[in-house]
Amino acid sequence: MEPLRSHTGRCLPLRRTNVDTDQIIPSEHCRSVRRTGYADALFARWRTDPGFVFERPERSGATVLLAGAHFATGSSREHAVWALRDWGVAAVVAPSFGDIFRRNALKNGLLAVVLPERAVASLLERAEADPAFDVTLDLEECRVTAGGESWGFDIDARARRLLLAGHDDITATLTRQDAIARHERTRPHWRPALTPGWASVPAEPS
Amino acid sequence: MSAAPATIIDKLWDGAVVCTEPDGPDLLYVDLHLVHEATSPQAFEGLRLSGHKVRRPDLTLAVEDHNVPTDSLTVSDALGREQLETLRRNCADHGIALFPHGHRRQGVVHVVGPELGLVQPGMTVVCGDSHTSTHGAFGALAFGVGTSDVEHVLATQTVAVQKPRTMLVEFTGTPADGVTAKDLMLALITRIGANGAHGHVVEYRGDAVRALSMESRMTMCNLSVEAGARAGLIAPDETTFAYLAGRPGSPAGPAGREAVAHWRTLASDPGAVFDRTVTVDVSGLTPWVTWGTNPGQAVPMAGTVPDPAAFTDPDERAAARRALDYMDLAPGTPMRDIAVDTVFIGSCTNGRLDDLRAAAEVLRGRRVHDGVRVLVVPGSMDVRVHAEREGLHDVFTAAGAEWRLPGCSMCLGMNSDRLPGSQRCASTSNRNYEGRQGPRARTHLVSPAVAAATAVAGRLALPADLPRGDQWNR
Ligand code: SF4
Numbered sequence: 001m002e003p004l005r006s007h008t009g010r011c012l013p014l015r016r017t018n019v020d021t022d023q024i025i026p027s028e029h030c031r032s033v034r035r036t037g038y039a040d041a042l043f044a045r046w047r048t049d050p051g052f053v054f055e056r057p058e059r060s061g062a063t064v065l066l067a068g069a070h071f072a073t074g075s076s077r078e079h080a081v082w083a084l085r086d087w088g089v090a091a092v093v094a095p096s097f098g099d100i101f102r103r104n105a106l107k108n109g110l111l112a113v114v115l116p117e118r119a120v121a122s123l124l125e126r127a128e129a130d131p132a133f134d135v136t137l138d139l140e141e142c143r144v145t146a147g148g149e150s151w152g153f154d155i156d157a158r159a160r161r162l163l164l165a166g167h168d169d170i171t172a173t174l175t176r177q178d179a180i181a182r183h184e185r186t187r188p189h190w191r192p193a194l195t196p197g198w199a200s201v202p203a204e205p206s
Numbered sequence: 207m208s209a210a211p212a213t214i215i216d217k218l219w220d221g222a223v224v225c226t227e228p229d230g231p232d233l234l235y236v237d238l239h240l241v242h243e244a245t246s247p248q249a250f251e252g253l254r255l256s257g258h259k260v261r262r263p264d265l266t267l268a269v270e271d272h273n274v275p276t277d278s279l280t281v282s283d284a285l286g287r288e289q290l291e292t293l294r295r296n297c298a299d300h301g302i303a304l305f306p307h308g309h310r311r312q313g314v315v316h317v318v319g320p321e322l323g324l325v326q327p328g329m330t331v332v333c334g335d336s337h338t339s340t341h342g343a344f345g346a347l348a349f350g351v352g353t354s355d356v357e358h359v360l361a362t363q364t365v366a367v368q369k370p371r372t373m374l375v376e377f378t379g380t381p382a383d384g385v386t387a388k389d390l391m392l393a394l395i396t397r398i399g400a401n402g403a404h405g406h407v408v409e410y411r412g413d414a415v416r417a418l419s420m421e422s423r424m425t426m427c428n429l430s431v432e433a434g435a436r437a438g439l440i441a442p443d444e445t446t447f448a449y450l451a452g453r454p455g456s457p458a459g460p461a462g463r464e465a466v467a468h469w470r471t472l473a474s475d476p477g478a479v480f481d482r483t484v485t486v487d488v489s490g491l492t493p494w495v496t497w498g499t500n501p502g503q504a505v506p507m508a509g510t511v512p513d514p515a516a517f518t519d520p521d522e523r524a525a526a527r528r529a530l531d532y533m534d535l536a537p538g539t540p541m542r543d544i545a546v547d548t549v550f551i552g553s554c555t556n557g558r559l560d561d562l563r564a565a566a567e568v569l570r571g572r573r574v575h576d577g578v579r580v581l582v583v584p585g586s587m588d589v590r591v592h593a594e595r596e597g598l599h600d601v602f603t604a605a606g607a608e609w610r611l612p613g614c615s616m617c618l619g620m621n622s623d624r625l626p627g628s629q630r631c632a633s634t635s636n637r638n639y640e641g642r643q644g645p646r647a648r649t650h651l652v653s654p655a656v657a658a659a660t661a662v663a664g665r666l667a668l669p670a671d672l673p674r675g676d677q678w679n680r
């Protein structure tokens with residue numbers, strides 16, 4: 001992965017709370033075995049409305065999604081992140097996120113940044129009034145800057161470290177193999193394991 | 207020994223920690239990794255590209271559930287078939303046990319793991335599915351992850367997470383007869399909101415919880431995620447040990463005795479402090495039903511559709527307006543006046559044997575209302591076999607309901623089990639989101655007995671609402 005230090009872009013204001021992952025990408029679009037190709041499925045049910053922000057010509061090329069509280073709650077489908085990214089969204093700013101989505105987003109280099117309600121409200125207002133209004137998210141400083149205002153944000157420290165360095169998290173965890181092996185040796189011996197033959201477990205356990 | 211009293215959440219967490227990363231998160235060991243076809247293909251693809259191996263195929267179990275048809279064993283849909291075939295290939299390549307469509311042990315991932323005795327107190331369980339919280343019923347730490355984490359778990363058998371806050375939900379009092387874990391949870395979620403437990407792991411406690419069967423405890427923990435919680439769990443007790451005894455994955459003999467002795471230590475110490483405590487008095491509680499488009503928009507069945515103007519919070523007011531518009535409901539409408547087109551009985555929330563028994567008891571000797579379609583989808587093949595042994599399938603089909611093969615089915619509308627147009631459905635599943643059961647579908651969440659009564663009445667109804675006249679042949 002390329003290191004990610006900061007991002008600047010114009011906004012997609014979505015003044016709605018509780019946008020669940022079923023809205024971001026309906027389940028029938030989650031049947032592909034691939035990691036890309038989800039741009040058309042993004043908000044599929046809402047895209048039929050020409051007034052919807054993702055359909056507005058003046059928002060084309062915008063990369064920073066602004067949304068209400070509880071963005072992307074619900075299902076664990078990472079397709080929601082892939083669809084946003086495939087469409088061209090680089091960052092989402094909201095007062096709160098679904099936990100699993102936020103993890104998924106950061107793992108894919110999609111900046112999911114929590115700002116206080118009041119900050120998001122101010123950004124939404126400015127962005128709705130001005131399609132050229134842009135926002136900078138600085139991951140090194142943990143700061144959002146826009147229109148002369150600026151707010152700090154908290155972000156998962158490990159995710160931030162990996163994004164800044166462009167490191168992949170599986171490789172990072174594999175440096176802990178010794179600790180993992182040590183833990184494995186202390187696990188209770190009676191914890192279940194699916195040793196070969198498990199798939200042919202007797203149809204009728206007595 | 208540390209003197210500070212610990213919650214069960216602290217105990218499970220500490221037991222799972224492999225090491226702590228310098229910048230905060232703990233690396234947790236995963237004792238059981240459940241895998242299904244919808245969120246795993248890209249994870250296996252990632253392994254192939256990086257050359258990483260699956261660290262513990264023996265702690266990994268795969269099933270086919272989200273995308274399988276429930277009317278036949280033939281998968282006619284090309285995308286669905288590719289997803290299933292990809293899972294089969296991946297499991298074969300990596301030596302992972304798989305229960306494919308049609309196998310005697312196939313079913314919804316959260317039904318299959320527990321019925322095999324593979325989920326035990328003190329374990330950490332993850333799956334690329336948000337309702338992994340179900341397994342907390344066993345006193346396990348169980349939570350859902352995305353596909354990147356699925357890949358991480360396959361490669362390392364760990365997951366790196368910051369410890370969530372702890373929350374105690376205490377249900378006090380005794381609910382009325384016919385009130386289920388589903389109703390307790392809908393009442394809780396309406397009270398604290400669909401994000402009310404955000405950032406927390408919840409322990410459920412109280413006499414009303416102790417009295418629940420393992421099946422009902424799974425329903426309770428399953429719905430934790432609908433309160434926004436990371437996970438929910440119930441301390442193990444005799445009910446848990448009795449359920450596990452004799453199941454294929456459970457330790458037996460001396461190992462079993464050793465295990466139970468350990469499991470008994472998995473309870474919150476007296477005086478243990480939670481970050482947050484919520485007490486819900488369930489005395490007098492009656493069955494609940496949702497009227498809106500998130501599980502926190504619910505009322506008792508005797509209630510009416512609320513007036514959005516009555517919500518003081520502006521966001522809730524706006525959400526209620528939007529929900530009523532989508533659901534095509536007018537404020538003040540009695541819930542019992544709402545007619546349905548379809549009834550869905552199934553899912554990892556309410557697709558277990560107890561649930562089917564409750565539905566069958568209501569349908570026995572009765573007929574489904576004219577024009578109402580009723581799908582009964584067992585949570586697993588094992589549930590299906592046992593239900594048939596008890597003759598439940600005959601009850602369902604005699605009443606005019608469809609008796610299907612196991613799968614997620616209409617819970618998420620991924621395969622062809624989807625509501626056409628803007629049909630209205632009484633559903634025993636867990637999400638009433640816009641478009642969840644079909645592009646314009648309208649969903650009312652209910653318990654299995656209420657779903658069955660609704661099927662007979664053709665409108666939302668409690669079993670007690672049904673005329674007794676047709677009971678002569680019950
Ligand atoms: S039954 Fe529904 S909630 Fe459960 S795993 Fe399947 S889709 Fe998810």
